[in-house]
Amino acid sequence: MFNTQTYSYHTHTNFSDGHCSVAEMIKRAKQIGYTQMGISDHLIVHKNMRRNQSWQFLREKDAIHVYNNSFSDILERFKRHCAEIRRLAKVENFKVYIGFEVDYFPYNGWEEELKWFLSQLDYDYLHTGNHFFCEENCENIINMAFFKQICTDTERYKEYVQRHFAIMRQAVESGLFKFLAHLDYVRRYGNDICGADDYLPEKMLVLDALQKNNTAMEISTKGLRKIGDFYPSATVLQEAAKRNLTVVISDDAHKTEELGMDFTKAEDIIKKYGFSKRLKF
Numbered sequence: 001m002f003n004t005q006t007y008s009y010h011t012h013t014n015f016s017d018g019h020c021s022v023a024e025m026i027k028r029a030k031q032i033g034y035t036q037m038g039i040s041d042h043l044i045v046h047k048n049m050r051r052n053q054s055w056q057f058l059r060e061k062d063a064i065h066v067y068n069n070s071f072s073d074i075l076e077r078f079k080r081h082c083a084e085i086r087r088l089a090k091v092e093n094f095k096v097y098i099g100f101e102v103d104y105f106p107y108n109g110w111e112e113e114l115k116w117f118l119s120q121l122d123y124d125y126l127h128t129g130n131h132f133f134c135e136e137n138c139e140n141i142i143n144m145a146f147f148k149q150i151c152t153d154t155e156r157y158k159e160y161v162q163r164h165f166a167i168m169r170q171a172v173e174s175g176l177f178k179f180l181a182h183l184d185y186v187r188r189y190g191n192d193i194c195g196a197d198d199y200l201p202e203k204m205l206v207l208d209a210l211q212k213n214n215t216a217m218e219i220s221t222k223g224l225r226k227i228g229d230f231y232p233s234a235t236v237l238q239e240a241a242k243r244n245l246t247v248v249i250s251d252d253a254h255k256t257e258e259l260g261m262d263f264t265k266a267e268d269i270i271k272k273y274g275f276s277k278r279l280k281f
């Protein structure tokens, strides 16, 4: 039996698309009784980011700095961010792990560049979470939020969603990630893209990869705020439990008020499905 989890390893600050500073997030985490936390702002780099079809929509968002073309361009900014977290953790006397939520893009050369980037960074862990659909070879990408505006041919949805889950599997198999975030986040964009029980064979292959690579799966309370259900759905949770996967509850907090949100509901889910292994650094 677990007590309520007193940490989240999936949180964002205004370094990426969060609304609060690193200091504010740490202070609040301490206040609500977290015993440690991970700050995992987005790390999203694709060589054709600014040439992709969804760029015209993305560029209108204020968090434009989240979406990048090159690892070397952002290295100094990321170094400063890591140093700032280390400094504030010390000031607040609180255990803060530095993580990044990585969109995995398996085009030729991407993983090597990522590894070069990481070798120069003082960080602690990565988790994966994909927010883009990839064309074949992943040379071109489309942000999920604008997918329907760009791909009006509904016949082609299946191709993108299947590839999305295949890439997720590849990400898990890369061994780079401590856990997989929001396995079926794609549901957020409508049942015509992916319903709770759609693409089950593809999702099961992701679960198999998690089991085989000893990688944890996130149970995200953010789904409750976005689609009124956990990420992932009940069926996937049930299958994950059968495989005895390691799980971790995340708030995916983008502001202080979201830290620890609905964790008691997530604990009930853990009990209900009988998960017995939990990720803790």
Ligand SMILES: [Zn+2]
Residues within 6 Å of the ligand: 101, 129, 130, 131, 181, 182
């Ligand atoms: Zn995410």
Ligand SMILES: [Zn+2]
Residues within 6 Å of the ligand: 010, 012, 101, 129, 252
């Ligand atoms: Zn996130």
